[in-house]
Amino acid sequence: MQSTTIEWCVSKDGSPGFTWNPSTGCLGPGGTVDSPKRCQGCYAASIQARWGKTDLARGFMPEFHEGRLTEPARRRKPTAIFTCSMADLWGDWVPAKWIRAVLKVALECERHTFIFLTKNPKRYIGFGPFPHNVWIGATTRTQQEYSRAADALAEVEAAVRFVSVEPMLGRLYDLHRATPPGSGRPGWKPDWVIIGDLTRSGRPLGKAKDEWVSALTADARRHKIPVFHKDSLEARGFTSRELPGGRHA
Template sequence: MATKISWTDDTWNPVTGCTKHSAGCDNCYAERMAPRLRGMANQNGKYRNGFEVTCHPEVLSKPQRSHVRRMFVNSMSDLFHKDVSLSFITQVFEVMGQVPAITFQILTKRAERLVELAPQLTWHPNVWMGVTIEADDYAFRADLLKQTAAAVKFVSLEPLLGPLPSLDVAGLDWVIVGGETGPGARPMLEPWVLDIRDRVVSAGTPFFFKQWGGRNNKALGTNLQGRTWHQFPRQLT
């Protein structure tokens, strides 16, 4: 699936569907998209189950036919959802290891299951592991992420719903910030973003500001105090 996500080149969805897990899920874009995708003939029934968690072994070979540099894994799901078996997760990791030319970017809100399964997975150098943190109550997800052996550990603070004073940026390789988009989008305040940016920059960590958000994603733009922040970890610039 082609993507407009500014920090990746393409998406790969060996799993589709999810269930709400925390506050950031309230206006889930993937849940909104699923009914439309279900009705599209060119999806070949991939969304036949709507937004129920469904594994798709038939698409595991996609990366081997791709020539992109960066690939976001499961933009329409969460690889560490409880309904995705360890066996299938292992298959996904095996495929990623077979295509070292592609950097795979994984995000999860289910950091507890991530840290539980992490010792049983092979952490290839081209696999970047991230957690989503939308509010300070979930800052602990970064601490769990740091316990994994991922080569690059990153956080996506999107949708950012409040300040994150408890977030410890030490030990992180990349920090992404973005406001919520689409119907019902909740506002993101500049002081929250500036506090995070200043701490991240002081730590020498790459900072990526994705967008301000809003119902019309493009209306408020992507600049922060007059400049664009699109920094990447040194492994991929």
């Protein structure tokens, strides 16, 4: 585990959170071992390549690091832990036993908050309800992606279900999912929304238009959902740093 500068990963006492990577590597949404479909500009793959542990031509193949499972237990101070920042633990290719092993650690270390993020939120279904110290999130860049992710997140019980709209690549203005007719289920909205621009080498590229960010922020406010604007939007005056539970970073 190591301390992180990821601005939304903040422990309860306001100190920086940690990343923990009991699994690394990813095949990308819909990818397989024979035919990986990694996202263009994958941040995790490029970091791993920079560390020299792999190279992009060869892989970023999924691996499980059993020896790292004890790391959270060794940290006494309650910490926000972005889990598998260098992987997508919820890809369809990930063996269920890897996921169960990670969730067991979360259950045993209830002083920490374990934060997950995936591009494949339907994989959460079947592993819930999640322990009270687990937050589950989905990366959604457009309204269409959001709608699919929201349908999956609404199916699973967790203390915090959130969306990370980063990079924001299109208009996304409607966070409330109406009740499917005849389903008997209540409508659904996320517990937290993170918004960020596309960046290259840490520099914002201005892909997230001001009007899109404003519209999504306004929709979140309308539904009383906390909003976190990433640093990539700060220069344009978007400076909300809200966290779930009424906290601020």
